[in-house]
Amino acid sequence: MTATKEQPVLLHNFNAGPSILPKTVFEQAAAAILNFEQSGLSILEFGHRTPEFTAVMAEARGLLRELMHLDENHEVLFLHGGASTQFMQVPMNLLDAKESAAYTDTDVWGAKAIKEARLFGKVDVVCSSKEKNYNFIPKDFAVPNDAKYLHITTNNTIYGTQWQKIPRTSNSMVADMSSDILSRVLDFNSFDLIYAGAQKNLGAAGVNIVVVNKNILGKIKRAIPTMMDYRNHIKEDSMLNTPPVFAIYVCLLNLRWVKAQGGVAALEKRNIEKAALLYREIDENPLFTGTAAKEDRSKMNVCFVMEDPLMEERFEAFARTRGIVAIRGHRSVGGFRASLYNALPLSSVEVLVQAMRDFSNSLN
């Protein structure tokens, strides 16, 4: 049978987020919308205080603890909103008006975090790669000892850079890990606070994961609104109010998948292989150029350009015929961005690399 317009091509989704999740997650999520755990009810009409959903929450929390090897000081929260909500919630909880926090300016998201922190205390921007359109990760910078915490964005989705080594300081560490959480092994316990919007490696948009060392909370004078105070969410097991039930359920399904794949270490191995394959083609194929400094290249978001914008349009259309979607770069970088999150199979990267070669050859 020959392919017709009606037969959909298998798609390779390189979306930066919301992004690809495992096919089994989609299938199980869809099934739960029709009938959640043989209850006869949809997960969308299911009470969040029922034993069934309480079990979902507990399992999701437990799996994240297990996959991140968290110690007893660290609490796992599932909160409303995305990382942008955390830009304000972190300083609201951790930074008194007269105190100072250190921030690293390595992309648009870090810059947004800086802007919000300034509403709550003093902000010391200890390094910035802004002058070079955020194409590298600063290496030499000092963090004042009295900085309440040091904030980093571990992976910079728009510009395709990633902290290969987490800076070692005596300060408390706070990290936005929205776009690389669970993609590589880190000593997560060395962070006092980690946050991540779910829509990349965790689950569906509409929920925010916060991992917090409970010992750093309650040290400031500010009155914190109920919904913004991490301590209230810890006390109520992330059910202070009606949680984003379905988004949390999708997280659970995805966390089960992560564990079944062998956990974070196994996924990291695959992610290294995927990124290496694509960067090799970018470096070898004269048509394409990587935009990030080589030593800081992200294994999650691979950014590259072509010399001629018209050629970029042609390549995008060519790639589309191979089922490759969502590779357009962010407007602030241009060109292409291929996001290689956990759920993206190596085979999709192989298809992209082959398309780059074939396109290149087609011009000769």
Add this chain to the structure above:
Amino acid sequence: MTATKEQPVLLHNFNAGPSILPKTVFEQAAAAILNFEQSGLSILEFGHRTPEFTAVMAEARGLLRELMHLDENHEVLFLHGGASTQFMQVPMNLLDAKESAAYTDTDVWGAKAIKEARLFGKVDVVCSSKEKNYNFIPKDFAVPNDAKYLHITTNNTIYGTQWQKIPRTSNSMVADMSSDILSRVLDFNSFDLIYAGAQKNLGAAGVNIVVVNKNILGKIKRAIPTMMDYRNHIKEDSMLNTPPVFAIYVCLLNLRWVKAQGGVAALEKRNIEKAALLYREIDENPLFTGTAAKEDRSKMNVCFVMEDPLMEERFEAFARTRGIVAIRGHRSVGGFRASLYNALPLSSVEVLVQAMRDFSNSLN
């Protein structure tokens, strides 16, 4: 074929929220998780800045405008979080530290709103039904002219009371309509701000609808965090950051259903019929007693008790054999609560009423 344990009984879901939605909404939502609008991608992996999702957002916004007959001053927002987030966001945007706002204390939720408002300005609690376990809606109270706004909870989910008439004052009106929005015709334009968690009559948990008169914004001195400032969300068409994509899509599906049913007026007619049927049985059947003052009875949440707690357990089990689920009352009222949201069919109420009669007869 006789019924066996394997054959699920058709369930009648009286959940207070998350609650029943139309079956077609579940079916369409599940289908979109497998393949969103024939894109070959799941809605869960679909970029929120794509023309397809921008269209979802625009249609949802437009439908809500149409169904609520909103004028040009009123903006519709889809925000992260539930109504509990609005408890702080409303005063943060509307109330300066030295100003005063009037609040009505008609249930646990109103009391929570009062608590948050006190963090931002002065709060004048103009009436309360707390002393009678919130079983009525106060009628005679005065609102100071200088109150920046009057806040009411139009329907009180836990206690089963509802404002039958919206108080007429010269003040700006702010309402939490989480549990009765779109269930009855109101002059929505007479409110300056309306908010509602979606998980009752609007859609799935994880999104919050705010309808705001844009002319009341920007009148205070406080610096508002980016994600909390309604003006930023208006400017960005509710896409200031990655929105809760799927929860908004479920809203759209449900709003289409509301329109197809004939809109709010048609649903109100059905809701009146459903509530009348159940309250009639409560009043006529000596086993059951309604808990809310008759003139203030909610058409959304019908609360009733039996004299003997053991009898309540027996009735709950009896009802369960008829497929009736989630009728346990909130712990602060006890007994039963049958929530009759828009999507609950009259036939489910008929089954409940029949169960009440049959149970009663079985005791004779």
